[in-house]
Amino acid sequence: MTKTNILNKKMFIIAEIANTHEGSINKLHEIVNKAIKTKTDAIKFQLFTAKELLVKNHSEYESFKKLEFSNSEWLKVFKKIKKHHVKICADVFSKERAAFAHKAGIDIFKIHSSDMNNYELIDYIASTQKPILLSCSGCKLNEIDNAINRIKIKGKSQIILMHGFQAFPTKINKIELNRIKNFQKRYDLPVGYMDHIDGGSKLAKIIPLIAMGTGAFVIEKHITRNRSLKEDDYESSINPDEFTEMVKLLRKTEKILGNDSFELSQEEQEYRKKMKKIPVAKRTIKKGQKIKKRDINLLRYENYVEELNVLDIIDSVAKKTILKDNPFNMKNIEKKNKxxxxxxxxxxxxxxxxxxxxxxxxxxxxxxxxxxxxxxxxxxxxxxxxxxxxxxxxxxxxxxxxxxxxxxxxxxxxxxxxxxxxxxxxxxxxxxxxxxxxxxxxxxxxxxxxxxxxxxxxxxxxxxxxxxxxxxxxxxxxxxxxxxxxxxxxxxxxxxxxxxxxxxxxxxxxxxxxxxxxxxxxxxxxxxxxxxxxxxxxxxxxxxxxxxxxxxxxxxxxxxxxxxxxxxxxxxxxxxxxx
Structure with a gap:
């Protein structure tokens, strides 16, 4: 089985459908079609039955019952998405639902924070070896510790911790983006951000960019077919055209941030060649003369490629006479071995x-x-x-x-x-x-x-x-x-x-x-x-x-x-x- 590495791209973007479909299969297909066009990396669904979430006498039991889809309906949705090479991510709330999702060929599992202590579910998902988004919303550190340890013991799944919680919508002063760095430092794992601020706010497309700059590798954002309809989960959702714009901004930000490598770009190398001072002879040095610190000057020199460190030149011997202001190189000095x-x-x-x-x-x-x-x-x-x-x-x-x-x-x-x-x-x-x-x-x-x-x-x-x-x-x-x-x-x-x-x-x-x-x-x-x-x-x-x-x-x-x-x-x- 080939394992998916969702961090092959530096930034991985997920369009969260949640319950914006309101239990209508037609609405679900409509929002999926629109999500595909946004150029998102993945589309995420919540796969559940009401009995997997709530006790029967719960006030919201019947509401959740109306949001259910049959397995055959889900399979048709997944088939459509796979044709467009978009990955499928699923929140699952029972081992049975996870087994269905795995068999259906979903790419990424998400373990909802409500199941952080559901070890039967965690163990099964870990055994699939598929990437796992581990939601840390409202979880205590010992719960997160235990879940991570179980996943590592049961399999070799890629683990991405997900920060952020839903308050329909979440207030700006409760986002706590600095927690991303704290998670990274504590667990040495990649961290993603689930954005739930007011979808109508000017910051709805900006907060994910800030999260990316803070170190988030994954951005999960709610999408709805039309915010003005105020359908389920609209509070933190944005429209498809806004989601498309957010994806473009994230990709541009990705380029701005660059990578962690210290490899110099071609442009930076040209700048270095033009601006860098290099060691040149402060005075004419005769063949066989031992070169001392007093014999070396640092000055810019046009069209010089080879570079030697001053410390490598000191105490080396001139192979031939080096004229004043001429650069030192391997042809004119006998360099000591470092x-x-x-x-x-x-x-x-x-x-x-x-x-x-x-x-x-x-x-x-x-x-x-x-x-x-x-x-x-x-x-x-x-x-x-x-x-x-x-x-x-x-x-x-x-x-x-x-x-x-x-x-x-x-x-x-x-x-x-x-x-x-x-x-x-x-x-x-x-x-x-x-x-x-x-x-x-x-x-x-x-x-x-x-x-x-x-x-x-x-x-x-x-x-x-x-x-x-x-x-x-x-x-x-x-x-x-x-x-x-x-x-x-x-x-x-x-x-x-x-x-x-x-x-x-x-x-x-x-x-x-x-x-x-x-x-x-x-x-x-x-x-x-x-x-x-x-x-x-x-x-x-x-x-x-x-x-x-x-x-x-x-x-x-x-x-x-x-x-x-x-x-x-x-x-x-x-x-x-x-x-």
Whole structure:
């Protein structure tokens, strides 16, 4: 079954029909026809029978009874919508109604806030694997927590939290748009907005734009065939022509907001080329002269493409005489090699969610790793290469909090993210370790870097170490070559697979550790819950030592061999599994 990702578009717009049809199948078809023409992404319906909503002696029972449609009537409506490639979203209020909707081929489920504690319904909808709009109207945080946890346990549905409530209409001072950001921060999930202000207000088409700017990924808005008729749910509904105009405004706003990427547009690149000051020679520099800070000036230079960082130029050597006011480039200087640790981060995983953010003691795996990498004198910088998919904002917050540089890029093209990070930091050599490894053999990092430079290698890797403790060094140019000539698989998290498959095209260097440290039978990476348990046990035995040495970890496992049984079923040949 193909899963729908309703956030393939940055902004997803839903036309809410609600009960504006008043139980008339002809009115329903009329409003559906008009909604289709608005260019909305989806049309939403409320599928119910009165007995699924109310007790029989409820004052509104008979009113809701009149709003019911038969399954065959709904199927005709759905068939019409599918012909126009508009998605179908449904509020369902029972497991039976959800099963009908699922069989009918609806694209998106919405769980109404009134059913936030209806676990039978939530479990069934989650099992369909279809996207879920989870209405948070009038719900307490513990109810939302429980519903989200159940959905995640029962299936892999995309979850979008929906903010907003209906007060026929809702007053402006009760909208609380800031809650969108609060939901995003608390749950690391995309959030949408259900607009219910007075449909006749001038703000009826503006509030959704503001919500979008606040961070809403989904906009749900009521539509009616004619507000002047004052039919059911007209209070917060707008007319089809107004809805069409709102869609156009949202699409324009989408372009204005752009995306979260720091990729420069062509126009911005031209501006940069014209306005950016670049390093030029402050005085004539003779061949063989070591370049100092006093030899460098920053000035604009016409038609110059290649850029070097001032810090990369300082202490480099002139390959040939550089005249005053001439730019520095790779043809006229011998640049020192800059090593940058690039940590590829994403929350998605088939086996253990958000692995880098799991705690090993009172610190996260990412905390532990970074503290070890900082022990190296040869690693100039550490940068996060973060997936652009929703939910990965947690890594952006982490980078900002810890004053780390970061780039954002394609979720599956990990190699491109690595290259982007290297270019962002002016790196020559990329230090690579996977971000689910709480232990790094940090004591040898500088020795391996020195060996990589001494042997003029394109790619260096450690061998025969426990799975999850080794690392790699790859020249940035080698990564670029791999990306250009590789395929989808070699551009994935298998970053160096192209190099291994094409060894004749690269100068590859193996770094061998001492014989007594060669333990590929040990698994110290965190990919399964059992791996995490083992790491926590090791840290506990080491009394949560901040930066343990590899020898100490090895001694702990030798003294407590039973620990290795914890994740033994997941242990494969160490190095190939690490790749």
């Amino acid at each position: 090593v940058v640790a690039v940590l590829a981060c994403r929350v998605e995983s088939a086996r253990l969610f958000a692995k880098p953010m799991q705690f090993v003691d009172n610190r996260r795996i990412l905390d532990s790793m970074i503290s070890q990498l900082k022990k190296s004198k040869s690693i100039a910088e550490i940068i996060l290469a973060i997936s652009e998919n929703p939910g990965n904002e947690v890594f952006i917050d982490y980078a900002r909090k810890n004053k780390l540089k970061f780039v954002i890029g394609d979720d599956t093209d990990v190699l491109q993210r690595m290259i982007k990070a290297g270019e962002h930091t002016n790196a020559d050599i990329i230090f690579r370790v996977t971000t689910e490894d709480p232990f790094v053999y940090w004591e040898i990092i500088d020795l391996v870097i020195s060996d990589h430079l001494k042997k003029n290698a394109d790619f260096t890797y450690t061998v025969d170490l426990p799975n999850g403790i080794g690392f790699e060094l790859i020249n940035l140019e080698s990564l670029k070559f791999s990306h250009k000539n590789g395929n989808k698989r070699t551009r994935s998290e298998l970053v160096t697979e192209y190099i291994f498959q094409n060894k004749s095209q690269f100068k590859i260097n193996k770094y061998n550790v001492k014989k007594q440290l060669r333990r590929p039978d040990i698994r110290l990476t965190v990919d399964f819950p059992e791996d995490l348990i083992l790491v926590r046990e090791i840290m506990s035995k080491l009394k949560n030592k901040k930066i343990p040495r590899f020898q100490e970890i090895l001694e702990t496992l030798n003294k407590n061999p039973e620990l290795l049984e914890i994740n033994d079923k997941h242990n494969e040949e160490a190095y190939r599994n690490w790749l």
